[in-house]
Amino acid sequence: MVTQRRATKKAKITFVCSDCGGESPRWEGKCPHCAQWNTLQEFREPTEVATAPHRFSSLAGASPVQKLSEVQARELQRQPTGINEFDRALGGGLVPGGVILIGGDPGVGKSTLLLQAMSSLAAVTPVLYVTGEESAEQVALRAKRLELPTDGVELLAEIRLESITEVLLERKPKVAVIDSIQTLYSSELSAAPGSVSQVRECASQLTRLAKQQGTSMVFIGHVTKDGSLAGPRVLEHIVDTVLYFEGDTHSSFRLVRAFKNRFGAVNELGVFAMTDRGLRGVNNPSALFLSQHQQNVPGSCVMATQEGTRPLLVEIQALVDTAHVPNPRRLSVGLEGNRLAMLLAVMNRHAGIVTYDQDVFVNAVGGVRIAEPAADLAVLLAIMSSLNNRSLPKGMVVFGEVGLAGEIRPAPRGQERLKEAAKLGFSVALIPKANAPKQPIEGMEIWAVDRIEEAVSRLQV
Known part of the structure; x- marks a missing residue:
């Protein structure tokens, strides 16, 4: 033998x-x-090291070589979570066998959102909530406080990977939540829970199991002090979707943004409001990012941005003040700081507006973060408005990228941005000439410009 x-x-x-x-x-x-x-x-x-190959077995077993044209591709049957904004960030719902990693600051609402989703899903499919950070009683108290129906939600308070795997194989849930991946440990490793080796091993094992069983699995992940997901970077490569919770814990608004999605578009954005009954989706998120001024104020400019497939209107505010130190301050919140310095140089060179002796502060209202360069024109106009203490025309929306040569470049999906602005009552749009619509938009006047000098002279700011 x-x-x-x-x-x-x-x-x-x-x-x-x-x-x-x-x-x-x-x-x-x-x-x-x-x-x-x-x-x-x-x-x-x-x-x-065990010689048995079960730990590193293939996800789908041996597979023969075949031509790509012969592979039968089928549409993914997504499972809606019952929370529209969460489904939007996921790309339409949960995918069987898909693994999702969701991170955010402590107390931002990760466990609350997933408990709400599991409560909704339990009515139509078997679900399992694995809690490693809280006891079963604490999870039950949260569900009671949120007044959630929990009859079909199965709960497991466990941090040992092998025990969790046994329950998943026995129960075969369609959706499982691991709260959180940093609390799990495998008895085959001697490292402490939360270490690089434990996080990598537990995530790999659970991902293989999710693919084999067709279980939609959600990992809650910790974040570091700079806001990135804790643990090895390979954790983000293993999973199919990476979501980040954004927003200040002192504010009632939360943003869920997709940074990676193998089954949908990246940069999709879900907008929530934190209430005493949990997180609630916001139907009109543009209203969150627009200040309710009774009249036009200097230094304010509304831009139309695009987050994934959703157009949003965001107010850009600027404050320009005389500097009292040799090195003027340049500060931007929600926008890229290096790009602000570049735009100030473009404004000086091509529009003749000097800010070398001025402190410049720029902010995106509502805590939203804008990464696309289509915000350039709005930032420049807000700065000029604040510098001259002259407000921009009422009901005006702006978008466009500004190049180093002073040209205004087009932004993608310009038609959708204009339609969103018209729907919210904006009557004037200052846009790149390449984005000018072929057909007029009802109730909106279009000002199409090619260069930054043309935009400044048109507004007389």
């Missing part, structure tokens, strides 16, 4: 970067791969 042998070897120690996932044979203060400081964490392989 042949017995299965276990090979022993000396423990191998490597150091893994929590930011980029790169490995180093020794600890260093700065990661040699991404140059980030204090991100290397010790990763110790177990001294005993």
